[in-house]
Amino acid sequence: MQANRQITPLNSLALFLLFILATLLWFGTLDYRHLIPSDEGRYAQMAREMMVSGDYITPRYNDYKYFEKPPLHIWVTAITFQVFGLGEWQARFWSGITSYFTILLIGYTAFRLYGSLAGYLAALILLASPMWVVGGHFNALDMGLSAFLNLALCSLLLAQLAFTENHPRAARNWMWVCWLAMGLATLSKGLIGIVIPGMVLFAYMLTRWDWRILTRLHIISGFLIFLAVTAPWFIAVSIQNPEFAHFFFIHEHFERFTADAHRRTAPFYFFLPLVVAGFLPWMPQFFQSAWQTLKQYRFGQFSASWMLWAWFVIILLFFSVSRSKLPGYIMPVFPALAILAAKSITNYLETHPSLSNGWRVQTLFFVILAAVGFFFLSEIGRDGQPDEVEAYQRYTVWIMVALACLLSFSFIATILTKRNSLLSIGLFAFGFFLTATIAGTGHETLGRAVSGYDLAQKVKGQIPGDAKIYSVRLLDHTLPFYLQRNTIMVEFTDELTFGSKQEPHKWVPTLNEFITIWNQDPQAIAIMAPAQFEELKQMGLPMEELGRDSRRVIVRHPSPALRQ
DSSP: OGGGGGOOHHHHHHHHHHHHHHHHHHHHTTTTSOOOTTHHHHHHHHHHHHHHHOOOSSOEETTEEOOSSOSHHHHHHHHHHHHHOSOHHHHHHHHHHHHHHHHHHHHHHHHHHHOHHHHHHHHHHHHTOHHHHHHTTSOSSHHHHHHHHHHHHHHHHHHHHHHHTTOHHHHHHHHHHHHHHHHHHHHHHSTHHHHHHHHHHHHHHHHHTOGGGGGGSOHHHHHHHHHHHHHHHHHHHHHHOTTHHIIIIIIIIIIHHHOOTTSOOOOGGGHHHHHHHHTGGGHHHHHHHHHHHHHTOOTTSOOHHHHHHHHHHHHHHHHHHSSOOOGGGGTTHHHHHHHHHHHHHHHHHTTOSSOOHHHHHHHHHHHHHHHHHGGGGGGTTTTSOGGGHHHHHHHHHHHHHHHHHHHHHHHHHHHTTTTOHHHHHHHHHHHHHHHHHHHHHTTHHHHHHHSSHHHHHHHGGGSOTTOOEEEETOOOSSHHHHHTOOOEEESOOGGGHHHHHHSGGGSBOSHHHHHHHHHHOTTOEEEEOHHHHHHHHHTTOOOEEEEEOSSOEEEEOOOHHHHO
């Protein structure tokens, strides 16, 4: 086969070394940035509280019951904290390892479906997909969910492949892995873990008219595996918290999908630019694969490519229709697109000794794009606040380095287009991986201002261990983690409204009540926005600054010398 000629010992060694270097960078950069709001700080703090309390049944945030999501991500992070201590890389470990595992999984699945070259390419393509790189270095639930959803998808595809190869035991085992993955996806972010695969399967069967696949799903034994994974926690948390079921199943699923309660509305087309940006280097292969799949349509026959396209389309439509939209929701589509793009390139190389002139144009386009990008560096932070100018200037340096990597590697890939197709693709992919990694890591220059790390280091040693900390009309998502303390909400509960209603004694409903408490407790500490601090100071509330930044002020009662 012409395509296999690309996998020479030299190419294999070169790609292996690139992948080793990418692996070191993948995990080595998890610790560079400090946590930023809201997801990163929230889930780190929840895991810290779980570790300290030892309660792995009822998730809590700031000591308030928090039932918006299941606890798998929190469980793993709490265990990671227990073993390795508190820190940024520990908080991002689950996102980092699950995203990396998915790159390997996609490579293996493409290899089994379409051959060794497709396996190489699929792993490279996902590694170089900008949104996947950024998501793998962010402490949020989306990556764990995406990893297990794609494990379910790949297991289903491998099960059908084993069936066609007359290996019924392997087919059954892969289907059991599929059901296990759906259970873990459900424990990662809710019923979406089984709803999405179910919708995709139905869409596939309807459009392909391949209903025989139902006989190969091992539904009874598989569903028992799904229940064995999910039921214990759902039962345990419902027994301990009778209010859980209605909030989780009705509010967090049905109402979130159909209502605007979470203020995350966006236009129907919201995810389309994210798909383009997230899969930017490979968009020509995206369209080529779509055309190839349509041309090869065969009524009633199983098609892995059709299943992969059904996966992309259904997920895109599902979240586009939803009234709640966040960028991370679209993350599960990129692994499937990586396999499809890899198949598209492999199909071409099967009949051609080298890549087409289109690939040269594709790589040259990004050489030009990177070069043009240097002329727009002055636009970075142009609309930022005056106190952010220096931070944006520092971030500009990171963007310059990222653009230089994109330009250099794309240019080398252009030169190698005819000489060594696989190495050309490998270096192009590695260049995009470096570009996304550098740009994402450099965000620390901006993110540090919103992170509570620096402020926490200023005041941490001055707060008595038994002092109560009040959060006045403010829910800060990073300070509690860096202070390693919970805070008591005052008047404003934000996303902790449900928890505060369940345990009303744990918060202060009005500012006047807080003022009374403050005057009676000389050990009290308070966190508030600078404007709130000025308002209370004008009211004559006795306060002394412990520390402040542009977004927060931490105060205590005045020292005796100041009182005099």
